[in-house]
Amino acid sequence: MNERAVLDRLASLRQNQYQGRRAPHKPPLVLLALGRLANKGSSELSWSEAESQLAKLIAEFGPESKTGGAQSAAYPFTRRRSDGVWTLSRDVPMDLVRPLAADDVVGRLEVSLETALHRDPQLLRSAARALVDSHFPATVAPDVLVAVGLDPDDVLQVEVQPTTAPRRRDPAWRAAVLQAWDRQCAFCGYDGQLGFASVGVEAAHIRWFAFDGPDSLDNGLALCVLHHKLFDLGALGLDSSLRINVSTVFTARTRAGRALYDLHGQELKPRPGKAVPADGHVSWHRREVFKGKPLAA
Template structure:
């Protein structure tokens, strides 16, 4: 496995546990972290003593809420990425077990053919990173993921990427339709800034992410200001089954501006007549796969 196409396909075609729409960004985050190490140090080698902190932080910040302990969450991809044929460990240890990783401070790195191909072709490294981040995260937070793993978003997001999967083309008019349906104002705070005829800082947001089978339908869309779109995609803000806005108890702020997010908690969406409300199945997906932890107390 040494050709560019083979390496690209193997690193972007990871075996993931994604049944029933569940997010599984653990392996992609480990690969991105290793790519960042390779780009920054010349080696993808990652000792478990470092991976435990770095990878568990990435999973907690960019993954779905989990009841699994931080060490266990990091051990899953660190040991299981071997089954994809792209990752090797310095010592053979059982799958998923934290104890042996800690006892022997096992190191992980890309398999030799993979690392050699990435060394020869820096554009391949950037293409893999772009494909992974765009496949598993929305555009609002993809740059944050790349910064967190030590990669330059400007370099990566302008790199060549594989063609999108057949049948998953975005509807060209969806974004304009969503903004129009919500009167070109944020569904959460009402912000409606315009410059001439153009809305400024108001975007069309998917409730269920497009990268995770979210359709370009009006009942999967909200018009949100840039701030609330990002908070929604990070899971700091969400919706309950009654379509009331919820703020995660994990979100904190100190200034008056930041604390104004708390004021959203409990508000009910008020679309214009005829605008489809977010479908229950999409709201449920966001609540389960994106929203961080429990909501603030009423």
């Protein structure tokens, strides 16, 4: 199997998405298998290992799940067989935990896929890069890679030829978003500058670019580095009235950490005449990214 065939096979994980909905169960399993292949020489993953490791990855980097725990891990562990990426040591019914646990079923990447990736470490890194680029924003991708045992410095420097024509980013979007929010964090007001350049303030997509989020002012917030990451991890969000929500999943003990609680309920104050975040993008983030429930008022 050549490089193009490998990347095309893995691109099927992206193609199964529908109308911008995230598929949180798919990429963590394959990335975990890639990490094991890179570190152990085999992508084999027993259910007893997957049950905890995979469930933790899905909970940490996926949207809120109605199932959670072993059940959330059982979905990709049993269903990935359908796209030719994943195989199991024995046939088991879809989604059922008990048969997986009874014989501690072992899963692994499909043989020809694993062979090609094992033979070419650069291809393995390219595959990991393609997956994180397709499923996570740049703020979160390094954390995902570390969690599955891959080095972000190795993976994120790899150039990947896309399987389809990529959407083009608007090079002027970042500057336009920062200007629209007066070059300060829309949540906390941080506005550090070094000379004439903003430092630690970034343009954040509300609806992620990888999930059809447009480079438009109504899909952008200027956020400090900390709040950008927490926004993309689902610890922070917005309600329909454009008030900041802090998730009950987030906890802190120190004064600095607990300062995040003070943001809860604060209303965004955009500059007069600025395009405010669009309802559709805000609701997408609340559905697909925000974790748990907002703090009590």
